Amino acid sequence: xxxxxxxxxxxxxxxxxxxxxxxxxxxxxxxxxxxxxxxxxxxxxxxxxxxxxxxxxxxxxxxxxxxxxxxxxxxxxxxxxxxxxxxxxxxxxxxxxxxxxxxxxxxxxxxxxxxxxxxxxxxxxxxxxxxxxxxxxxxxxxxxxxxxxxxxxxxxxxxxxxxxxxxxxxxxxxxxxxxxxxxxxxxxxxxxxxxxxxxxxxxxxxxxxxxxxxxxxxxxxxxxxxxxxxxxxxxxxxxxxxxxxxxxxxxxxxxxxxxxxxxxxxxxxxxxxxxxxxxxxxxxxxxxxxxxxxxxxxxxxxxxxxxxxxxxxxxxxxxxxxxxxxxxxxxxxxxxxxxxxxxxxxxxxxxxxxxxxxxxxxxxxxxxxxxxxxxxxxxxxxxxxxxxxxxxxxxxxxxxxxxxxxxxx
Numbered sequence: 001x002x003x004x005x006x007x008x009x010x011x012x013x014x015x016x017x018x019x020x021x022x023x024x025x026x027x028x029x030x031x032x033x034x035x036x037x038x039x040x041x042x043x044x045x046x047x048x049x050x051x052x053x054x055x056x057x058x059x060x061x062x063x064x065x066x067x068x069x070x071x072x073x074x075x076x077x078x079x080x081x082x083x084x085x086x087x088x089x090x091x092x093x094x095x096x097x098x099x100x101x102x103x104x105x106x107x108x109x110x111x112x113x114x115x116x117x118x119x120x121x122x123x124x125x126x127x128x129x130x131x132x133x134x135x136x137x138x139x140x141x142x143x144x145x146x147x148x149x150x151x152x153x154x155x156x157x158x159x160x161x162x163x164x165x166x167x168x169x170x171x172x173x174x175x176x177x178x179x180x181x182x183x184x185x186x187x188x189x190x191x192x193x194x195x196x197x198x199x200x201x202x203x204x205x206x207x208x209x210x211x212x213x214x215x216x217x218x219x220x221x222x223x224x225x226x227x228x229x230x231x232x233x234x235x236x237x238x239x240x241x242x243x244x245x246x247x248x249x250x251x252x253x254x255x256x257x258x259x260x261x262x263x264x265x266x267x268x269x270x271x272x273x274x275x276x277x278x279x280x281x282x283x284x285x286x287x288x289x290x291x292x293x294x295x296x297x298x299x300x301x302x303x304x305x306x307x308x309x310x311x312x313x314x315x316x317x318x319x320x321x322x323x324x325x326x327x328x329x330x331x332x333x334x335x336x337x338x339x340x341x342x343x344x345x346x347x348x349x350x351x352x353x354x355x356x357x358x359x360x361x362x363x364x365x366x367x368x369x370x371x372x373x374x375x376x377x378x379x380x381x382x383x384x385x386x387x388x389x390x391x392x393x394x395x396x397x398x399x400x401x402x403x404x405x406x407x408x409x
Contacts (some may be wrong), residue, residue, distance in 0.1 A: 016118055059282045061312040064185065064224045065103070067112040078281040080226070083219050085211065087191070089229040089243050090259030092318075094272065094286050095292045097130065098139065098226050099259070100187045100308035103226060105145035105187050121184035122149045124177070125340035133206050144297035151181060167195050167210045175221040182225055191227030192245055209247040209372040215252060228255075237277040237324040244334040254279045260322040263373065286314040338367045339375040343398070346381075351401025355383070355394040 063078035064086075080086045080103075088096050110120035130136050132152055140150055145182060155170065157163035160325035165174070178186065188194050192201055199206045218225055226281075229249065231242040239258035240250045250256070256277035262270050276289040289312035299302040346353055362372045382397045 006329035032137040034354070039335045043077060055152065060133055062115040063118065063281070064107075064114050064233065064403060065112055068113075076282060077279070077285055078114070079275050079285065079368060080224065081280045082112075082224055083222055084254040084280070085215050085218065085225045085227065086255035086257065087227050087229050087243065087249065088232045088257045088259070089231055089239065090273075091231050091233075091261075094259040094261055095290065095309055096125075096259055097189055097305075098292055098307055099257075099273070099290075100125075100189055100226055100311040101136070101139045101143050101145070102188060102229060103312070104185065105140065109144065109145035109150040115186055120146060120149060122151060122163040122178075122181045123185045123187065124151045124153050124174075124181075125187045125189070125341060126153050126184050126194065127187075127189040129190065129398050134304070135306065138297040138299070138306045139308065141242070141297045142306050142308045153177070165194055168213045169196060171217050175217045181219050186218075186223055186225045188227040191225075191249075193231055202247045204246045204248040204251075207246040208252065211248070211252050231258075232280045237327050239274075239319050239323065242323070250277070252359060253277065258319040260319040262317070262322045262325070263377070270317075272315050272317050272319060276319060286316045287316075289313055324351065325368075335371055335374045335378065337380050338362070341365055341381060342372060342375045342381075346396065346401070351398040352395055354386075358396060 020081055021177055021213070036353050061075070061078065063075055063080065064082050065080040066075055066078045068075060068077035090096050102322070103112065103298050104123045104125060107116060107121055107123050108347050109118060110118050125140075127136055127138065136152075137147075140147060150225040153165050153174075155163040155165055174186070177183070194206070195201055195210045214225065231239070232242045232244050236242070240256060241247075243256075244250050244402055254277075255275065257273055259271070259273045259274045262272070270294065271290045273290055275283070275285050277283075290312040291312060292307050295306050295308045297306060344356070358372065359369060360368075367375075377395065380399045382399070382402050383394050384397075385392060387393055404406070
């Protein structure tokens with residue numbers, strides 16, 4: 001008898017009286033035997049691995065771009081975390097690509113405030129919409145990038161003549177390439193165009209299947225992804241919900257830098273960018289104004305005219321504020337009512353007044369800043385800065401109170 005079966009009494013098909021069982025016998029059910037190895041179904045095995053939290057290595061958050069000013073806690077103003085997926089999004093013509101070129105230039109020269117300050121690193125710039133010869137390379141030169149550390153990425157595939165970098169197909173190859181060339185940043189301009197064409201970018205599960213491996217590769221191979229994205233034309237005042245494509249984009253990114261444009265008090269375009277999502281750091285950081293300046297780059301065949309991003313000062317206006325004004329144009333009063341009020345208010349004061357006073361009395365009358373700003377444009381009001389120091393402020397003038405030289409357009 002098999003020693004393993006000693007003391008084991010097989011159960012009959014019909015249970016007998018207990019008195020029939022030998023004294024001291026152990027009542028057990030037979031243990032099912034594994035099928036022979038040759039009879040097991042073929043294919044990959046699947047299992048769960050449980051890791052105690054005590055064995056997980058804890059790491060501090062490091063920042064590719066950190067704008068912490070002197071006197072503030074270290075890394076308290078981090079904006080783009082290292083080895084993660086960040087998104088730069090906005091409407092057309094707002095300078096998102098120029099911003100990506102600016103970041104690229106700073107990384108290659110080791111001048112971007114953050115973990116890599118003083119450490120020039122390589123950048124893979126993957127673009128599908130702009131020409132390298134006419135646009136991207138001249139912009140990089142205008143931004144002062146180290147051109148030996150910026151890499152265009154091409155895909156060689158014997159079975160596809162016009163192959164391009166595709167997610168998730170080429171993630172493994174991308175990881176190996178960034179390690180070989182010591183790349184710290186991968187720019188995807190735009191990110192959406194690099195997702196496999198068979199994937200529906202409005203289905204969260206399919207987008208996740210493309211981006212989750214990319215996020216994992218960024219952590220494993222130590223590089224940051226800066227993806228560019230467009231805003232939908234209509235929607236709420238929440239920049240995150242305006243990103244074109246599936247909501248999975250907003251769930252997977254760790255940082256969202258949004259871009260917008262409005263008119264300032266003098267009727268000039270004012271560009272603003274805000275950190276609208278920051279999973280690994282602080283929200284509510286100051287926005288920045290920025291400009292898009294023209295630049296000329298010399299080539300062997302003549303000058304190339306391009307534009308470049310210029311970071312400005314901190315701004316009290318956020319992208320969310322601009323969007324709110326666009327989606328709720330009348331807020332607490334119709335523009336027509338604000339126009340009539342502003343006309344009467346300035347007329348009673350001789351045709352002009354300091355902007356802080358105008359805003360104070362407008363709020364008291366129930367009009368929003370955006371309504372007053374639109375009323376100003378409809379009335380053709382002119383403006384100029386007057387005073388010095390703390391007394392310096394914009395003054396608004398009705399057209400009839402305007403005297404040449406007394407104000408700036």
